[in-house]
Amino acid sequence: MMRKIFFIAIAALWAAALFPAASRAAGTPYAPSSGDFSCLLPPGWTAFEEEGGALVHILGPQSPLGDYRAGIDIEFMQDGGAGFVPYEKEIDYLRNGGAGDHVDSTLVQALRISGTLGRYFESNVTRVLPDDRLPAAETTLHHFTAFVPVTREQSYYLIDLSSSESTYLNYRGLFMEFLKSFQTRQ
């Protein structure tokens, strides 16, 4: 038994040495001016907010082609507010797109975010990039999307990390870490 525990401990230490980033919470604490949520910014990423914190953009590295900067966009969708879309409908649109859109997406998974049962999926959207600048070409953007419901309301946070498809694998772990750090004001 002691031998088994010893090997497990060695394996855990070995794994921690191999994946140091995963074993420590990295990033800078951030909260918008409204104070409605808090999170840890990934190292080197910068945030700016709009409309009193209802919209927050956290910008990271740009794509190798220099036409798109990876970033996390956080939007608070207020139940009953103008333009509010129930999250089931929003998920449906983001996973399937509109007529003529080229959208591929994964299944929706349940995920515990900020102490509530959130939703998570990934999708690819074909766009012409860069936006309004020539030369431009069809490019696939990858989206990591999470929905964080606010307790006892239909309101929710829409958190989306978008990047070029060629680099999206760099951001899956980062996005998960970010979601772990995301806390809403209950």
Add this chain to the structure above:
Amino acid sequence: MTVLRGRITACLLAFCAALAPLGAAAQALSSAQQSLLSRYQYQIKPDGSIWAPGSSAPLDASGVEAALSQAAGAQRLKALLQVDMILDQSGGKDNLTPEQAERIKDILRKNWTYFPQAARADISGYFSPEELDSLDAEAAAPTANPAPLVAAPAPAPEDSAPAEQAAAPGVAAAVPVPVLDDSSGADSAQNLSMSLPAQAQAAAPAAPAAAPIAASPQPPAASPAPKPAFVPAPAQAPQPPALLVSAVPRAAPVQPLPAPKPAPTPALPLAPKTSTVPAAAPAALASPALPSSGALHPAPAAPMAAPVVTVVGAPARAVQEMRALAAGSAGKASPDAGSVGFQIFPLPLPSAPPAVSAPDVEKLLQNAPYTQDVVFLLRQIEQKAGLGRNRALGFLLSQIPAIVIAPRRCETSARGCVETQTDARGETLYTIVLSPGPLLVRRGELWFKQDDLIPDAPEFYSRRRLSAPDFKANQGDALAENVQDGPWGQTSVYADGSRRGTYSREEMAGTLLQELLMAAAAQEGWDAAPYYAQVYARTAQEIFYAGEAAQRKDDDFLDPDARLLYQRWENDPNSLRDELAHSLSATRAGLPDFLGKRWDIAASDLSNPTDCELRVSAEGVDEAKARESAMKEDAAALERADLVTSKQAAAADAALSAAAAAFRSDPLPPAQCLSLQQKKEMGRRLALSLAGRAYAAQRKFFGVRK
């Protein structure tokens, strides 16, 4: 009023008559004539030759004469339209307020040279006899640059009667207006240019090579020939930006600040053609509060209350006072600190633009030299636009920008762009260019083919030291093999596989709305924060499209990418901001400071004004580097699309690097530097405010719909 309208009609006819065939020649003109031609996009080469926009040969003597006559006629027409609008607002000449009368006099003064004697008699009632004498004397004065004049065989009679103008040769060729027809394909679309020089050029037959031209005596002031002498700007000192720097007289007379020095341009063509900040801020600005929703950061202490320091006189004194301000003693700055000094004012924001009535717009559309296609687009905006309507149309009425639908003009934009030019008198002239359709090149194999949108403007390639790929779809005289409906509208397919799509008129109207707003941003200075300016303009565009889509019950009038963006915006309006944030912050956008944060004048910035010039200079270098990086990425993108070789791309890279290394930004004197910085700060706050208005308008729009 009647006489004035008669004059406008005469000008229109004279303007049409002036669209005479242009040929090729090299001339030496006075600086005033050169300035006039450069206003209308003519290029004056170092060897003295004059080239019409997009032409392949220089103008000959008659061509130069026609161009001068045409430009003078257009200038005269613009002045009369502006006067007419002021008269309409006042209800007639007898009801003019002193401000309106002064505005009319100012317009007429600036354009006095262009009016023939008969027209001067009609408008002389606005001036006193002394002023008239002065104006006539200035108009008759010889030019500062007595260069040999064009040998004018028969100058176009500017003051001849309309009937005579109508009978003049060349009128019939110039009058027909091209019609925008979505079904006409790329070739017809390429002939839609509505710029004055382009029309003249289009009518030009191939001319023989230029011969040396003998100088002729300068015509007298009363001569109908184009005069080399310009009426100089009225005898008024250059004004500093109206709200940002203001001279406060003290015990001694105060010298007004010189106008801000225009931003230095690099030796190589790195400076962008668009978004030139005008030399002077708009004069009529009021002061609403900045909406709290427009906050960019967790607010620095009371941004709206940030003081603006008026600097008059010795920069060193200003520096001391600013330091005192930063140290907390600004509020105690003694008003009698010296014969010259500074005063602190709050920084107000412009008020919402006044409502623009449909009759005002209709009047302009009936008189202004816009073709039927542009008139259609402007009517669409007047009738259907929501957000941004008054601001866009207000800009249209006040500036009367040239609006053209032409391929091969926009350097980096697929749909439209704003071109600006500053003439010798510091006035900024705006030209809005709309592309009739994108140049497409298909690459890939089998099921993996994709369309690349390729720049079609020759300037794009020359500025990047690249040779332009020779696609038939980019040649005005090539015939299409096939015309088919596709995602990019009616698409002409050429033998080499290149294609030219067509934007629908509804999409072009939305593009025109956006470009009018971006031109207004350049004029009012709120392009200092490109992201917020784009948020406002693009939200206005999407709301316009939403109205159109609701009327048509589909969004098929949009091209594929515009449709995708529109649908995402319709589903989640704030997704547009996400897109803009990710795109404008990337290298390809060429913006080192897409939020305009550098212009955020915090106390820390005011504490070291001596560093202002260095900071502005460094920022100029940053901007040049950002443009260089963007251009390098453009070249790399063409290489990836197999449109240029790796060797060409490497050569372009090296040339652009050398140009950026050679770039030097001239430092500004502290006073000018501060006024420029304050103007930028003003523009940034206005952009923030407008983005807040866009957010509110969006909420209101969707609140109604859902």
